[in-house]
Amino acid sequence: MRPVRSAARAMLASIFVVDGIRTLARPDSRVEAVRPLTDRVTPLLERTDPRLPTDPRTLIRIKAVADVAAGLALATGRFTRPAAAVLAAGLIPHAATEKGDPDHLLRNLGLLGGLLLAAVDTQGRPxxxxxxxxxxxxxxxxxxxxxxxxxxxxxxxxxxxxxxx
Structure with missing residues (x-):
């Protein structure tokens, strides 16, 4: 079962690693798409800690770095459960910013399901x-x-x- 788990984790993580690298290379392509979400979150971030970044471009980069790091951790089998949880938590706002196409919603729901399974998988151990x-x-x-x-x-x-x- 171990080779199947390893391959499945690598396949699941690959989309997050590739997407995170693309986003790091061109964060401006996503700024307008996430602006409605960041406009709602900015007051909360400012109330929590005024030092937290609220610029959409910076928030996009932070999420991209988290996606790459958690994706690599998931793919390599290191900290798989926390990595899957981080990716699942980051997928929710990503899914909320995509508009229109129901195929993207279904893709995101499928990814979320896979990440939730990976987050609770104990790999056969108690x-x-x-x-x-x-x-x-x-x-x-x-x-x-x-x-x-x-x-x-x-x-x-x-x-x-x-x-x-």
């Missing part, structure tokens, strides 16, 4: 919830075992003291 709950169970059993052993040792010590001699 997930964090399973591991933590079982670690707690193991530690509780270990404590109970230690208490039983201590009680037994205490009973033996008391019995040895009571022996004449």
């Amino acid at each position: 997930g964090l919830h399973y591991r933590t709950s079982h670690a707690i169970d193991r530690s509780q059993r270990s404590v109970r075992r230690a208490v039983r052993t201590a009680r037994r040792d205490a009973k033996i010590a008391v019995a040895v003291r009571k022996l004449p001699g």
Whole structure:
């Protein structure tokens, strides 16, 4: 199953890496498309921290860098779940800025579905919830075992003291 996962992640990530590189090379081609979204987000960014960039061109470049970095991480199998989550989160505003063509909407929904699957894929290993709950169970059993052993040792010590001699 590992080769299939590796190939699927690389194929899924490729569109984000290529698109991110194209956007970094020509960010001005997207400025007008994202301006309605950035105009709505700019007041929120300014309220959060006045030092945050609000220029659409800069925001486009930041998203492009995030897409390339997360896409490469996903494709190489490093930090796959966080990388897929970053790409999925970045895909939502991207899908919101595309107008008209229903094919683009379907493509973005398909990509979002693949990214969501990649974000929850534990690669056949137990997930964090399973591991933590079982670690707690193991530690509780270990404590109970230690208490039983201590009680037994205490009973033996008391019995040895009571022996004449």
